[in-house]
Amino acid sequence: MRDPGLPSLDQLRVFIAVIDHGGFAHAARALHRTQSVISYTIANLEEQLNVALLDRSKRKPTLTEAGKALLADARAVSLKVDGMRARAKALSAGLEAEVSLVVDVMFSTCKLVRILHAFQKEFPTVSMRLRTEALGAVTELVADGTCRIGISGWMPGTPDVIERQACGFVTMVPVVAPDHPLAQIEGIVPTAVLREHTQLVLTDRSKLTAGQDFGVLALRDWRLGDLSSKHALLRNGIGWGNMPVEFVQWDLDAGRLVQLQIAEGSSFSFPLYVIRRGDEEPGPATRWLMQQFLELDQPGMPVPLNAREADELAAAAAHAAHGAGAYVGGAPHAYHALTDRQPLADLPRPPNAAAPAGMAVAAPIALRRR
Numbered sequence: 001m002r003d004p005g006l007p008s009l010d011q012l013r014v015f016i017a018v019i020d021h022g023g024f025a026h027a028a029r030a031l032h033r034t035q036s037v038i039s040y041t042i043a044n045l046e047e048q049l050n051v052a053l054l055d056r057s058k059r060k061p062t063l064t065e066a067g068k069a070l071l072a073d074a075r076a077v078s079l080k081v082d083g084m085r086a087r088a089k090a091l092s093a094g095l096e097a098e099v100s101l102v103v104d105v106m107f108s109t110c111k112l113v114r115i116l117h118a119f120q121k122e123f124p125t126v127s128m129r130l131r132t133e134a135l136g137a138v139t140e141l142v143a144d145g146t147c148r149i150g151i152s153g154w155m156p157g158t159p160d161v162i163e164r165q166a167c168g169f170v171t172m173v174p175v176v177a178p179d180h181p182l183a184q185i186e187g188i189v190p191t192a193v194l195r196e197h198t199q200l201v202l203t204d205r206s207k208l209t210a211g212q213d214f215g216v217l218a219l220r221d222w223r224l225g226d227l228s229s230k231h232a233l234l235r236n237g238i239g240w241g242n243m244p245v246e247f248v249q250w251d252l253d254a255g256r257l258v259q260l261q262i263a264e265g266s267s268f269s270f271p272l273y274v275i276r277r278g279d280e281e282p283g284p285a286t287r288w289l290m291q292q293f294l295e296l297d298q299p300g301m302p303v304p305l306n307a308r309e310a311d312e313l314a315a316a317a318a319h320a321a322h323g324a325g326a327y328v329g330g331a332p333h334a335y336h337a338l339t340d341r342q343p344l345a346d347l348p349r350p351p352n353a354a355a356p357a358g359m360a361v362a363a364p365i366a367l368r369r370r
Helices: 009-021 024-031 035-049 065-093 109-122 136-143 227-235 245-254 284-297 307-321
Strands: 098-104 127-133 149-152 162-176 199-202 221-224 241-244 268-277
Touching (some): 009 035, 009 065, 024 035, 098 136, 098 284, 109 127, 109 245, 136 162, 199 227, 199 241, 221 227, 227 241, 227 245, 241 245
Parallel strands (some): 098 127, 098 149, 199 221
16 A cells, blocks of 8 residues: 655645535635535545545535544644744734734623733733623634634633633622522522522523523523623522622622522632634734733732822721721722632622622732733
């Protein structure tokens, strides 16, 4: 048996397109070629490799066992070449004109503001295009190229082209209004009782995870399009639901919401990742921005204050010294070094119980310059 030949990159990409688009005709339309050219290219590839890649006995060509094994290699080669080309383009282009970022709604708003404030100072000439989405919509926007980087949980069915790096996690707590029937139950709420009450659930806006449920326990649920609407309904006693602890901590302290003790756990955490397409090389500003998010996952990072924050800290200390109660638990609320790894009981408390709904707890973070 002769040794396999050397396939071309074009042949490999045509092979991938036939599988991804579901046949020769669909691949031809996607690649703007004729179907005969697609068929001829696949036949030549099979001749080069000395193996049958597709079973053509059915109406729709399917992968042979050899085709299944070699498809992964074809994808890896294609991604490597795309990555090399993208890296070369980024090196020759220099500083990008715009950075596009999509962030999961669960991510801490305070941390996001701190990072973007530093980004504006570091790259004053670079425009920022920011979007907030939930669940699979974040990954979808990165996968289709709308946004260069995203902050998201890991979604099932994520395309192979997406690369991820850990950047911390979000702690969620089940909450309910104090006048809700579930709030009247002492101790752990039985699952059977919990199921009988309406649960407020953040809905998915993407095709990636459409129809999939995450953390849904109740037999009845309301699907909501954004986190603020869910928060408002929870505060007004319309159902119960899981919320990021930083988003509702002020309400918990002020008694506007009550944390439920449920059999599945009184809190849970899910990891967050910085995601991007592996076949696109980020520019200098995008790389800097990614690094700030990645450093959130590093324990023990310093939390320096800028001049404005130092002044506010001094003012809070002076205010507390006059008995105004700005300190809670021996430290000023706004400048606790809050991290997602802190136990719920150790989270900082607000200085003002009448703070606006949805106000997140400030979270100082370290920002490293280029």
